[in-house]
Amino acid sequence: MADGGIFASGFKETPYWWEAGPRPERPPQPLPPPVDVAIVGAGFTGLVAALTLARAGRRVAVLEAQRLGEGASSRNAGYVGRTLKHSFGSLIDSRGLEGALAIYRDTRAAYDFVYELVEREAISCHLRRSGRFMAALSPRHYDGMARELAIKQRHLGDEFAMVPRAEQHRETGSDLFQGGAMIPEMGSIHPALYVNGLIAAAERAGAGLYDRTAVTGILRETDGFTVATSRGSLKAREVAIATNGYTGSATPWLQRRIVPFNGFMVATEILPRELLDRAAPTNRTYHDWNNNLTYWRRAPDQERLLLGWRTGSPTRDLKAKARRLKGRMDQILPDLKGTKLAHVWTGQCAATFDLWPHIGSQDGMHYGLGYCFAGVPMGSWFGYKLAQRILRANDARTAFDAEGFPTKFYYRGWPWFRPLAVAKFDWEDRRGL
């Protein structure tokens, strides 16, 4: 039994999300005559930028190397949050209360933007205010959460409830944790249906979307840009880069500033409803408090559990990764032992050296990327803000504009140090328990 019996028949190495929200297959279209704006990348960022610009009357072409939405936007866990890698408490220390408030108000704006957009465009994508349960692996985690959340409540009004270990079965079927925190104002979404809804909305607004069109170089000229692609070249007055974890050699300045990490997820076969009601009774999004965190949730459209873990380097052996993730699932939710996996998949996220997302302009090109795993809200919102920049609109600014965009002298775009970074996270996680 080579696979240890954990793989369901018909097991796939593609995202579970693609079952209900498949990648669009389209006949190749010729590239258009000169456009106002060429956007590189058709994920949340590029599509929201395209939608906003097309609605404002600009001629827009979105150039996507794969199928539309095939990057991380149709591969993520669908957590819609209001947090960043920099905690609110640490920002008060480093930037003062006003600086911290400005940044966290922007994360709130990004979160609200997703709800407004989904409603306005009538996108059916299981978006709901599910709440989130953050599980503490130690009393130290529990106290750390309580401190951070109390500061946020005081200054931002964000509600939360601490759930002691003795009461945690209200939230989770797990006995692994030392309690945790429940935050009601957090959301969840079906990411592939969301990105498909954005594709349809951008096309309705008049944007041209060109899949399987990899940008290979961008040349700045006196009157705009010539964008070279795998299917010929295109003239554009302005260019926006929305390539996040897939940023490559076509934009070397950005490539030196983005560190791609692979996220990995599995989905179980269809399970008995009672089993899921025991494992995740409140049907929220869930994660632990590690640097290299484990996250899990129920699928919004079928009785399955989805889990992600071991973010790190790419692997050719996704089945081996699936076995490790299933081991973790069984450890957290022993009731799910003996259940099988139907999907494993991976996708590329973007870390930055300062752990900030970045929006700005360089060499005349605009960019929005580096979401450090918060790209569902931040990517959507930066897409909107990128469009506002290009439209020279009054509300183009964000609290992130002022950040410089650091790189390291030793980094040319190949993250040879990624395993070391993961080992450091793991070590810190063990120490932090």
Ligand SMILES: Cc1cc2nc3c(=O)[nH]c(=O)nc-3n(C[C@H](O)[C@H](O)[C@H](O)COP(=O)(O)OP(=O)(O)OC[C@H]3O[C@@H](n4cnc5c(N)ncnc54)[C@H](O)[C@@H]3O)c2cc1C
């Ligand atoms: C497993 C996993 C779980 C995640 N979970 C969450 C979560 O729960 N919540 C959350 O907020 N975030 C999560 N993220 C992160 C989130 O998915 C991303 O931050 C977000 O999708 C970024 O959107 P984007 O449009 O900027 O980039 P993407 O959707 O990655 O799109 C970038 C596109 O650019 C294209 N591209 C790159 N180079 C070129 C080129 N030269 N020419 C043409 N096209 C090019 C790529 O093909 C790609 O399709 C997760 C990511 C992964 C991988």
